Amino acid sequence: MLDSEMKENVRWGILGPGRIAESFARDVVQVEGCVLQAVASRDVERARAFAERHGAEIAYGDYAEMLADEAVDVVYVATPHAFHAEQIRMCLEAGKPVLCEKPVTISPDDLRPLIALAEEKKLFFMEGLWSRFSPAWRQARRWIDEGRIGTSRHLTASFGFRGPKDPENRLLNPSLGGGALWDVGIYTLAFATTMLGTQVEETAVQARFGGTGVDEDASMMLRFAGGAVAQLFCSVNTQTRHEATIEGDEGRIVFPPDFWRPESVELITPKATDERCFLDTPPGFQLEIAHVRDALRDRLLQSPVIPLAESLLWQEIIYPWVRRFPDFN
Numbered sequence: 001m002l003d004s005e006m007k008e009n010v011r012w013g014i015l016g017p018g019r020i021a022e023s024f025a026r027d028v029v030q031v032e033g034c035v036l037q038a039v040a041s042r043d044v045e046r047a048r049a050f051a052e053r054h055g056a057e058i059a060y061g062d063y064a065e066m067l068a069d070e071a072v073d074v075v076y077v078a079t080p081h082a083f084h085a086e087q088i089r090m091c092l093e094a095g096k097p098v099l100c101e102k103p104v105t106i107s108p109d110d111l112r113p114l115i116a117l118a119e120e121k122k123l124f125f126m127e128g129l130w131s132r133f134s135p136a137w138r139q140a141r142r143w144i145d146e147g148r149i150g151t152s153r154h155l156t157a158s159f160g161f162r163g164p165k166d167p168e169n170r171l172l173n174p175s176l177g178g179g180a181l182w183d184v185g186i187y188t189l190a191f192a193t194t195m196l197g198t199q200v201e202e203t204a205v206q207a208r209f210g211g212t213g214v215d216e217d218a219s220m221m222l223r224f225a226g227g228a229v230a231q232l233f234c235s236v237n238t239q240t241r242h243e244a245t246i247e248g249d250e251g252r253i254v255f256p257p258d259f260w261r262p263e264s265v266e267l268i269t270p271k272a273t274d275e276r277c278f279l280d281t282p283p284g285f286q287l288e289i290a291h292v293r294d295a296l297r298d299r300l301l302q303s304p305v306i307p308l309a310e311s312l313l314w315q316e317i318i319y320p321w322v323r324r325f326p327d328f329n
């Protein structure tokens with residue numbers, strides 16, 4: 001349970017001080033009511049250097065040691081996907097609420113028991129997919145709910161980038177959960193379920209496999225209840241424009257690049273003057289971090305913005321396709 005001190009400040013611990021943890025640590029100290037308490041790495045020197053750069057109180061050279069620290073209120077897991085399930089379990093077993101980077105796991109069979117464990121322990125648990133907090137995503141969803149584009153028929157989203165060529169890199173290495181679907185496809189999928197809902201009736205995936213056997217480019221097609229169709233593309237090999245659109249029978253909503261971190265969104269209808277909203281969006285993780293702070297203070301066990309049922313749906317959509325891929329084991 002949360003101690004009284006947390007009412008003052010939510011004290012974060014970071015597990016896995018790598019690339020994305022750098023951005024998270026820079027943002028966590030910008031959020032009122034949050035402090036960076038601790039960081040844990042397998043390498044104590046890496047933890048110390050990270051703690052020094054970001055002003056963390058304490059650096060650990062062992063994850064379990066940080067999880068035993070009573071001064072840590074919540075843990076941010078920021079390791080490659082393949083380690084998430086085991087590390088989330090460690091956090092929950094140690095009594096710590098968890099925010100884990102996307103994709104939360106790489107199989108629905110890994111996620112289900114973790115959801116049950118969090119429930120049993122009465123601990124907050126959430127997948128971190130920060131685009132979901134984007135004010136532009138929320139504005140688009142409001143327009144859809146208000147009927148401004150009529151009935152949604154067609155959604156597109158594309159997220160591809162030229163990733164590293166090193167076959168050991170987590171993006172290409174199958175044993176680290178490599179591939180485009182898990183890394184960036186999940187943003188396009190989250191965009192689709194944000195805008196069209198979670199009643200997905202059918203999915204299909206086509207992919208191109210690179211030399212390491214992972215999906216370097218993949219295209220998903222989804223059909224939603226009501227008949228709307230989503231066409232999604234992701235790549236860790238090819239730069240795309242990162243655009244996204246939702247087309248309805250009375251108008252459309254257009255996201256500029258980069259749809260996964262937009263500062264504006266446009267509504268185009270034949271009836272009204274086009275509306276373009278520029279939204280005051282803090283860069284990075286700040287809205288997600290503030291959301292977790294509030295959820296902990298309100299003693300929520302799940303996020304209403306990214307419910308675990310939706311995380312499970314994303315797992316259930318991607319996993320069956322990934323496991324068909326040539327080098328899956």
Ligand SMILES: NC(=O)c1ccc[n+]([C@@H]2O[C@H](COP(=O)([O-])OP(=O)(O)OC[C@H]3O[C@@H](n4cnc5c(N)ncnc54)[C@H](OP(=O)(O)O)[C@@H]3O)[C@@H](O)[C@H]2O)c1
Pocket residue numbers: 015016017018019020021040041042043046078079080081083101102103128129130170176183
């Ligand atoms: N939200 C976003 O915008 C965003 C952006 C990029 C990535 N991500 C997500 O964040 C997670 C981490 O990505 P990243 O690029 O930051 O990872 P990374 O820098 O490659 O690694 C992060 C940490 O994970 C541990 N690690 C790395 N490789 C390992 C290995 N082979 N075996 C065991 N531990 C290993 C290391 O922890 P130690 O220091 O303990 O050794 C490392 O410091 C991924 O799940 C990714 O999807 C999110």
